[in-house]
Amino acid sequence: MRAVVAYAPHDLRLEERPEEVEPDEGQVLVRIAAGGICGSDLHYYHNGGFGTVRLKEPMILGHEASAVVAAVGKGVEGLATGDLVAINPSMPCGQCEECQRGLRNHCNDMVFRGSAMRFPHAQGLFRETMIVRSDLLHPVGRGVAAGLAALAEPFAVCLHAVKQAGSVLGKTVLVFGCGPIGCLTIAAARLAGARRVIACDVVEAPLATGERLGADEVVLNDPEAGGLSPYKAGRGRIDVAFDCSGHPAAVASAIDCLRPRGILVAVGLSGSMPFPLPFVVTKELTVVGSFRFDTEFAEAVDLIGSGRIDLSPLISHTYSVDRVIEAFDLAGDRSQSMKVQIDFR
Structure with missing residues (x-):
């Protein structure tokens, strides 16, 4: 089978790897259908990692993927070829x-596909076939596109x-950074009943996607334009x-815009930064952080599979x-x- 393997900065190879064909009990053989390129994949591609996390061996990239069931092992229920x-x-x-505290996303021994945070690395999903534990596979229903x-x-x-x-029901929400995570946060806030959602970015192009995914207003965060001024008025x-950028200027702007007893959710990752603590x-x-997910994965599959939410505006290209x-x-x-997604079929 072919796999997308990162060796070093700008050393990405499509290479042959041994193919597993017989799932054991509780396992499933799948053929990968679509995979989405994430910011962490780009860090491995351009920089060989991020922060202290570095590639120490060749690693198959990818942690966003759908697949088609090819064979099921003994004891597997609810899944069919x-x-x-x-x-x-x-x-x-x-x-x-x-994990015992119910904080599974903070597991001390987490294995997360396509991550070099541990060694040997947790090999990722960007490959043509693989064997997966059945409990990690969530059927999305008929008629759903593999990319979705x-x-x-x-x-x-x-x-x-x-x-x-x-x-966030009935509240006014501001999302900084309209990359894929920012735009999906807009969609999630709208789904959760936000009264008004404002999307903000320093680049104009992504704002259109934010609008298509539910933003009532888009703001180009140019200090000279003063687009956020109305939301900084009074005490906010x-x-x-939601800061999905991880940029110090965005965090400072968010704190300026928040009203007393407002909430800042830090979603984007970056290095150390000055913080306007007095405000x-x-x-x-x-101020609260947000890291990965747990039960929300099944919720996401249900929302996408049932058609209760349409995330198709997010997919700009498929290769x-x-x-x-x-x-x-x-x-x-x-x-x-x-x-940008990759089609493995």
Whole structure:
């Protein structure tokens, strides 16, 4: 089988790997259908990792994928040959202190597909075939496109982020950073009953996708344009802000826009940054982080599979796996792409 393997910065190879063909008890053989390129995949491609996380051996990339069931092992129920499934890349141990506390997304021995955070690395999903534990496969139902099914993982991240804010019902929400996670957060906030959703970015192109996914207003965050000025008036006009950029300027703007006792949910990852703590104190703001997901994966699959939400505006390009380098190069260009997916069929 062919797999997309990262060796070093800008050393990405489509290479042959041994193919597993016989699933054991409780396992399923699947053929990958579609895979979405994530920001972490781009970090491995361009930089060989991020922060202290570095490639130490060749690693198959990818943690956003859908697949078709090819064969089921003994004891597997609820799955049949030909079913389209979304693959949950998260494998918490279930035994550590955090898992026992119900915080499975903070597992101390997490195995997460396509991640170099542990060694040997957790090999990813960008391959033509693989054997997967049956409990990690979620049927998406008939008539659902493989590309939409592959959005379950990033959408689960955003469903979790919105939960971290508590109820957004009837509230005014501001989302900073309209990359794929920001746009899916817009969709999740709208689904959760936000009264008004404002999308903000320093680049104009992604704002159109944010609008298609439910933003009532889009703001180009140009200090000279003053687009956020109405929301900074008084002591702030925003109830809940989601920072999906990880940029210090966005965090500072979010705190300016939040009204007293507003909530800031930090979703985007970055390095250390200065933090306007005095305003957090004087406005009595709540600042909460959001990391990965747990039960939200099944929720995301159900929402996508049932058609209760249409995330198709997020998918800007789909490339055959034969053109994987082109796909990765395009995915890094925010002015030209949103979610770039790879078709493995």
